[in-house]
Amino acid sequence: MTLTTMGFVGLGNIGKPMASTLLAALKQQSIVLKVYDINHTAVAELVEQGAIGCRDLADLADCQIVGLCVRGDDDVDDLITAGLFDVLAADAIVAVHSTVTRDNVLRWHQQAKDCDIHLLDAPITGGAQGAKNGTLCMMVGADQALFRRVAEGYSISAKQVIHTGDVGSGVVFKLANNMMTYAQFAAISEAVALVTASGLNPETVYQIGEANGVVSAQMKTFISNREMLAAGCSSEDMNTLMGPFVGLAEKDLDHALVLADQLSLSLDTSKIVRRHIRTTFLKNTASQDRG
Structure with a gap:
């Protein structure tokens, strides 16, 4: 046809x-x-x-x-x-x-x-x-x-x-992809926090990470945008701007963890990422993490 x-x-x-x-x-x-x-x-x-x-x-x-x-x-x-x-x-x-x-x-x-x-x-x-x-x-x-x-x-x-x-397999791969993405976001968020708390330039994290393939363009875009917003936004503003994206992240991670439970699979790292993904997106302006 x-x-x-x-x-x-x-x-x-x-x-x-x-x-x-x-x-x-x-x-x-x-x-x-x-x-x-x-x-x-x-x-x-x-x-x-x-x-x-x-x-x-x-x-x-x-x-x-x-x-x-x-x-x-x-x-x-x-x-x-x-x-x-x-x-x-x-x-x-x-x-x-x-x-x-x-x-x-x-x-x-x-x-x-x-x-x-x-x-x-x-x-x-x-x-x-x-x-x-x-x-x-x-x-x-x-x-x-x-x-x-x-x-x-x-x-x-x-x-x-x-x-x-078969039908249903596409979304499994999408959930797997998103699990990796949000774990990367959490990792670069904490790496930048460590470097910044040490009085050093976080831009160097990107430079080193890009050189050895650890930092992707998506990770750099995420953290750069978040840092820029956090520098000039109140907690309320951050929730308004980033809240919808946090909601999607929480939804996708919840879907992945429910599927893992159905498969009798324990995804311990993804559970940790899920607990902290709100702070990852909203930085220290975030409200208390939701379990």
Whole structure:
């Protein structure tokens, strides 16, 4: 089946640049992109770039692939409850780009199957900048035939589209990736604290770490931005600016630890990172850590 129309739901911090990059690539192949979000301003911005704006989910009815880039499990549930599966044609694909639980992916997959459509997990990594630059990595849990169909739509706008295994496997790899990311953030946060408390220049931490491959560009960007904000922000300001990102980190680590418990696996270091991730993001302006 030739791909002619794709849909994209969720035009937030990552979703909007991802949709914009996807739109630019699809236009070159005369493939239509329809976009939907409760934020009408974000929809209007994509319409100006050439997308077709949707007033409601029913306008996605002719989409062969619909990507969901919403905040989390509850938002996906809300879209399904609102009738997303009901409006799509048989054999359509719903690709969940959000970081959610494996249990819910498998539940949604069965619900979609009951409606003669397909749902698979296709989480992404690379952040808003990666979405803008077209350098995202997408991890797709699906059978080979569905993976090929999804890759047809997304490989033109992502750096890599990786087949990770059956449905539910993509999000496992995303949780594993995020566990490593947040552990790195915690490590550089404490390294900078040690050096600064010793009266030394933290920039040298970056220089040495980059030289030996310990400090990545993502780690440096995180800690540099956090230090800049902390220097001029009150505790309330830090919570306002960084709080949403803390919430995502806590959610993702919680998902990973719940999955580990289901697998009778003890992830002791990740448990420590989870206990301290709020302070890692908010520095010493943070409120008391939540367990």
